[in-house]
Amino acid sequence: MKLNIVRLQQGQDMPEKPLHQPLEASTGGFIGVKQTTSDAYPYPLRLVKKAPTETYGKLFLGVEESNMSALKKRFKEKLKEAKKLREKVGDPIALGKSLIEISEDEADQKLSTFKGYKYVSKKS
Amino acid sequence: MSAKSLSFNDPLPSDVVIYADASFILNVIAGITNRREKFQIDCEAFLKRLKGEIDSDNLYLVTSDFAIDEICYKIIENSLSKNVPFFDSSSGKTYNTPKELFKKKPEIIQLFIPKVDRFYLYLESIPFFVLSYPELKDLPEPLYLQVKRLIASYNLYPADAYHIAVAQSAGINYFVAVDSDWFRIDDINLYTCLPTP
Numbered sequence: 001m002k003l004n005i006v007r008l009q010q011g012q013d014m015p016e017k018p019l020h021q022p023l024e025a026s027t028g029g030f031i032g033v034k035q036t037t038s039d040a041y042p043y044p045l046r047l048v049k050k051a052p053t054e055t056y057g058k059l060f061l062g063v064e065e066s067n068m069s070a071l072k073k074r075f076k077e078k079l080k081e082a083k084k085l086r087e088k089v090g091d092p093i094a095l096g097k098s099l100i101e102i103s104e105d106e107a108d109q110k111l112s113t114f115k116g117y118k119y120v121s122k123k124s
Numbered sequence: 125m126s127a128k129s130l131s132f133n134d135p136l137p138s139d140v141v142i143y144a145d146a147s148f149i150l151n152v153i154a155g156i157t158n159r160r161e162k163f164q165i166d167c168e169a170f171l172k173r174l175k176g177e178i179d180s181d182n183l184y185l186v187t188s189d190f191a192i193d194e195i196c197y198k199i200i201e202n203s204l205s206k207n208v209p210f211f212d213s214s215s216g217k218t219y220n221t222p223k224e225l226f227k228k229k230p231e232i233i234q235l236f237i238p239k240v241d242r243f244y245l246y247l248e249s250i251p252f253f254v255l256s257y258p259e260l261k262d263l264p265e266p267l268y269l270q271v272k273r274l275i276a277s278y279n280l281y282p283a284d285a286y287h288i289a290v291a292q293s294a295g296i297n298y299f300v301a302v303d304s305d306w307f308r309i310d311d312i313n314l315y316t317c318l319p320t321p
Contacts, residue, residue, distance in 0.1 A: 082251035092249035
């Protein structure tokens with residue numbers, strides 16, 4: 001992974017030359033990080049050059065690649081659990097649709113017996 | 125510059141993480157909230173496409189704590205709205221607004237817990253991976269400052285700014301949302317069924 005790391009002053013645009021400096025703002029100003037190619041670093045390392053009130057460089061750093069890999073790995077584990085769950089609940093998209101009538105009926109039924117309250121619907 | 129707008133019929137990327145905004149999820153769970161969201165059919169069809177790619181390990185779908193908060197609130201608020209006026213036979217009083225009903229009879233929330241449970245079941249079975257703020261460690265810029273910058277830069281509501289900040293902090297730059305405000309955000313890939321302005 002190659003990154004262009006540059007130190008910016010307020011109002012300065014992102015230069016295109018790489019500087020090998022540590023990722024910390026020690027002298028005030030801002031540190032900008034820009035991806036070298038579109039696929040070299042797949043995260044939104046971007047320079048925000050303009051804001052409504054001022055022009056400034058700003059660090060916008062995504063997570064480390066290892067964290068993204070970890071996220072994908074955890075998702076795959078979750079997907080395995082989801083597939084097991086689907087064996088019980090069926091297709092989740094269909095589940096969403098089938099809940100319309102059930103939820104209304106169930107709510108009405110529960111409301112009618114809920115701690116002695118009487119439900120007065122909008123229709124009545 | 126603005127968001128790169130992609131329709132629900134455009135090709136899906138491979139091996140990327142897509143962040144689902146609450147506006148999208150609220151459409152696909154319209155059944156659970158008893159709401160008939162305007163774009164429900166389009167969103168359901170797109171979710172079906174996403175699910176196919178997810179099941180083939182080609183795609184990852186996430187959302188965040190902030191979306192869960194927003195959706196649970198909508199489920200409860202909508203349920204309260206549906207159940208007013210509410211007559212309390214024990215006191216002889218009638219509560220005419222959702223806010224009044226909740227403030228006077230907060231235990232009524234118990235009636236809507238099954239709906240929340242179903243929503244969680246739905247999340248788990250698609251699945252949506254839920255990004256939690258505590259997982260976003262060692263951010264170079266605290267989330268709340270990112271949010272302030274996003275609000276100011278793109279004229280966003282805080283909730284939308286939080287979604288963007290959480291996703292981008294996790295390195296995600298593909299989104300699905302049904303909210304025209306998102307078109308203003310630079311350099312994101314936005315799947316939506318809304319017409320490009």
